[in-house]
Amino acid sequence: MITRAFVTFAGLIAAWQVLVWATALPIYMLPGPVQTAAALVDRYDIILWHGAVTALEIVLGLVFGTIIGSGSALLLMRFRQARRWLLPMLLVSQAIPVFAIAPLLVLWLGYGLASKVAMATLIIFFPVAATFYDGLRRTHPGWLDLARTMQASPWATLRHIRLPAALPALASGLRVAAGVAPIGAVIGEWVGSSAGLGYLMLQANARLQTDLMFAALFVLALLGVALYFAVDFGLRRLLPWLPDTRHATDME
Amino acid sequence: MSAPFVLPASPHATPLAVQIRGARLAFGGVPLFSDLDFQLEAGRWTCLLGPSGIGKSTLLRLIAGLTPTGTGTISAGDGAGLEGRIAWMAQDDLLLPWLDVLGNVTLGARLRQGRAAPGLIELAHVLLRRVGLGHRANERPATLSGGERQRAALVRTLIEDRPIVLMDEPFSALDAITRWRLQAEAASLLRGRTVLLVTHDPREALRLGHRIFIMSGTPARLEAAPCPPGEPLRRPDDETFRRIEAALLGRLVAADSERQPGAGGP
Numbered sequence: 001m002i003t004r005a006f007v008t009f010a011g012l013i014a015a016w017q018v019l020v021w022a023t024a025l026p027i028y029m030l031p032g033p034v035q036t037a038a039a040l041v042d043r044y045d046i047i048l049w050h051g052a053v054t055a056l057e058i059v060l061g062l063v064f065g066t067i068i069g070s071g072s073a074l075l076l077m078r079f080r081q082a083r084r085w086l087l088p089m090l091l092v093s094q095a096i097p098v099f100a101i102a103p104l105l106v107l108w109l110g111y112g113l114a115s116k117v118a119m120a121t122l123i124i125f126f127p128v129a130a131t132f133y134d135g136l137r138r139t140h141p142g143w144l145d146l147a148r149t150m151q152a153s154p155w156a157t158l159r160h161i162r163l164p165a166a167l168p169a170l171a172s173g174l175r176v177a178a179g180v181a182p183i184g185a186v187i188g189e190w191v192g193s194s195a196g197l198g199y200l201m202l203q204a205n206a207r208l209q210t211d212l213m214f215a216a217l218f219v220l221a222l223l224g225v226a227l228y229f230a231v232d233f234g235l236r237r238l239l240p241w242l243p244d245t246r247h248a249t250d251m252e
Numbered sequence: 253m254s255a256p257f258v259l260p261a262s263p264h265a266t267p268l269a270v271q272i273r274g275a276r277l278a279f280g281g282v283p284l285f286s287d288l289d290f291q292l293e294a295g296r297w298t299c300l301l302g303p304s305g306i307g308k309s310t311l312l313r314l315i316a317g318l319t320p321t322g323t324g325t326i327s328a329g330d331g332a333g334l335e336g337r338i339a340w341m342a343q344d345d346l347l348l349p350w351l352d353v354l355g356n357v358t359l360g361a362r363l364r365q366g367r368a369a370p371g372l373i374e375l376a377h378v379l380l381r382r383v384g385l386g387h388r389a390n391e392r393p394a395t396l397s398g399g400e401r402q403r404a405a406l407v408r409t410l411i412e413d414r415p416i417v418l419m420d421e422p423f424s425a426l427d428a429i430t431r432w433r434l435q436a437e438a439a440s441l442l443r444g445r446t447v448l449l450v451t452h453d454p455r456e457a458l459r460l461g462h463r464i465f466i467m468s469g470t471p472a473r474l475e476a477a478p479c480p481p482g483e484p485l486r487r488p489d490d491e492t493f494r495r496i497e498a499a500l501l502g503r504l505v506a507a508d509s510e511r512q513p514g515a516g517g518p
Contacts, residue, residue, distance in 0.1 A: 142346045145318050149340040150412065152363035160363055164350045241350045241392050 031211040036218065039211040047212075050200040051219045057113060057185040057196065058227065061120020065177060068121065069128030070170060076129075077136040078158060094126050099187060106192040116196065120184035124177040128170070135169025136162050168242050171235040178231040182224045197223075267295030267446055268337065268415040269329030270315065277310055277322040284310055285472040290465075292416070294329055297439075297447040297484060299457035301477070301500070302467030303508035308450045309420050311467070315448065316340050316418050328416070339412035343421040345405040347393035353380065354389045357408040372411065379407045383437055399430035406434070410441055417442055419449045423456065435460055439485045454500040458493060460484050464500075468507030477503070 013033050020032040027035055040047065072090065075082040102119060109115035139162045147157045189198025197216045204212040270292040277284050284307040292298045302308050314322040316338055328334055347356045357376050358368035368376075380386050383403040393401055402422065409417060422438070423431045439460055451457055457464045457477075461484065464477040477500055480486055480493045488494070 140346075142342060142344050143348065145313075145316075145342075146340065146346050146359075147363055148318060149316055149338060150360040150363050151336055156363045156366070160359070161348070164348070167350075239350075241394065243394065 028208040028210050031214050035211040036214040039209075039215040040218065043212055043215065046200065047197075047215060047219055050195055050197050050216070051223065053113075053195040054182070054185050054189070054197040054220065055223055057116040057188070058120055058181045058223070060113075060117045061124055061184055062177060062181050062227075062231075064117065064121040065124025065181075066128050066174065069125045069173070069177075070132050072125075072129045073132035073136060073166075073170075074158070074163075076133050077162065078154070090126070090129060093122070098123055098184060102187050102191040106188065111192050111194055115191075116185045116188035116193065119188040120181050123180050123184035127176040127180070128173045131173030131176070132166055132170040135166030138169070139165045167239055171239060171242075174231055174235060175228065178228045179224070181227065182220060186220065267444060269294040270334065270416060270446060270448075271325070271327050271329070272311075272315060273325040275311065275314055275322065275324035275326070277307070277314060277319060283471040285467075288324070288472070288474065290474055292446050292448055293463065294446055295444050296462035297442075297449060297460050299461035299464045300448065300450045300467060300474075301452065301454060301457050301464060301504060302472070303504060303511055304452060306467050306507070306511065307472045308467050312418050312420050312448060312450050334416065337414055338416045338418055339409045339414040341405055341409045341417065341419045341422045343425055345393070345401040347396075347401055347404060347408075349393055352390045352392055353385060353396070353404050356393065356404055357411055359408060360412050376407065376411060379410055379441075380404075382441070383407055399426055399434065402426060402430075402434060403437070406438055406441065414445075416446045417448075419447065421451055422449075424452065431456075436485055454497055454504065455488055458497055458500070459486050459488060466500075466503055466507065468503075468510065470511065 017033055020030055023030060031039070072086060076086055076090075098119060101122075105115045105118050109118055136158075143161050143165065144157065147161055152160070185196065186198035189196040190202055193199045197220045201213050201216045204210070204216065272288065272290040272292075275288040275290065276286040278286075288311070290311075300308050300311070310319065310322075313319045314324065315326055315334070317334065318340075326334055328337060347353075348359065351359070354373065354376055355362070357380065358372055361368040361372050377386065377389060380389050383406060385400060385403055385407070388396060388400065388404075393404070396404065402425075405422070409419075419438075423434050426434060435456060449457070449460060458480055461479060464479055465474045466477050467474055478496055480490075480496050486493060488497070
């Protein structure tokens with residue numbers, strides 16, 4: 001696993017270097033791995049600071065998006081009125097691109113953390129709500145019959161049967177959410193901010209400090225991958241009963 | 253084999269009979285059965301045989317209150333309804349994969365009260381030991397064999413401690429030896445309760461039933477079938493048992509051909 005990650009990483013760096021040699025572009029158009037690494041080392045203090053801001057935005061967005069998303073799914077499942085009023089709103093909210101409302105959010109919530117967290121929350125909310133709601137609806141009918149013969153109340157059935165049965169679906173939604181979360185934060189930073197990796201990239205770009213921009217991009221990618229693996233690891237620990245049968249159907 | 257196990261302090265000192273009157277259920281306008289009258293004798297096993305698709309399971313589900321469209325009067329021997337007085341066991345063990353065996357067998361208490369009382373957990377351990385699952389109490393269902401899973405489902409049914417037990421082909425997915433053993437365990441553990449067992453296996457009905465009915469025709473009707481002499485658990489090795497089994501099989505094949513004219517007779 002570690003070796004494979006290392007080989008993939010080294011391969012990508014090599015391909016990048018080959019591209020730099022082949023195109024012979026000036027450094028402000030396409031910096032190579034060496035220049036980017038140098039920028040990373042030279043400017044590590046500001047990259048670290050802006051990276052921390054972006055990471056905080058993403059994590060807060062993930063937390064709020066998960067809470068609001070799973071809360072909405074539970075409401076949709078439990079109340080018919082919620083389905084009639086909330087479901088259309090949920091769909092409409094996805095019809096409006098986040099890009100389009102990003103300037104509005106900055107206008108309303110300011111240049112600080114709040115507008116970026118709101119953006120990340122908006123992006124994360126939908127995959128979480130949609131997958132969890134799907135999972136809640138697809139409970140094995142036999143389990144529900146069993147609960148009925150045991151005189152379970154609708155709440156008890158939701159709490160003890162539908163909810164745990166839907167956790168694998170919620171886990172899929174969370175993995176998707178972890179993957180798209182950085183998009184929300186970075187869009188917010190582009191539209192208007194005074195900190196974060198998106199802000200740093202915009203500033204570097206304007207000053208033709210393309211090597212710094214690449215360094216920030218590298219850290220952003222690293223952040224995304226780390227977030228995905230952290231979420232994946234956490235979910236595996238939380239759902240140990242879930243069978244993972246992918247090896248059974250592997251084609252060698 | 254140890255002595256028959258009796259649940260301590262069962263609230264149903266006197267067994268309950270079940271009356272079904274005018275049961276009717278239709279799928280897409282075609283009645284599966286209508287005006288069906290049927291009785292389960294108190295404290296005895298009633299076995300329901302019939303070709304597949306005839307409506308045996310549906311009738312059982314109607315009694316269990318699991319069919320939203322069925323109609324009919326279903327009452328216990330004391331005149332009251334069946335709400336809260338039945339336990340249901342299906343062919344699928346319906347164990348929840350995220351709970352361990354102990355959590356699964358005490359599911360009813362958790363659904364009703366939010367938790368299982370210490371006394372109930374103790375009883376669960378006793379019953380699990382009784383069916384040979386004492387050492388598996390803290391394992392998840394995925395690690396259990398088919399027979400062990402169905403034994404856990406049997407314990408879950410027992411712990412509900414209801415006077416009426418409805419069993420829908422609970423042993424039909426098991427291998428012959430496991431089925432044979434589980435039939436004996438169920439007969440001993442459910443002694444004194446009113447049991448309705450739906451099955452497609454004539455031998456199972458003859459081994460376990462105090463009374464046997466055959467369901468056939470469209471709309472389906474119920475006919476009593478002869479039972480071998482003696483009390484269940486009967487041994488299948490005497491002459492009468494085998495003669496009745498052969499006759500019963502013939503009637504079932506005939507009922508099936510009547511239902512699907514193209515399928516061919518015996």
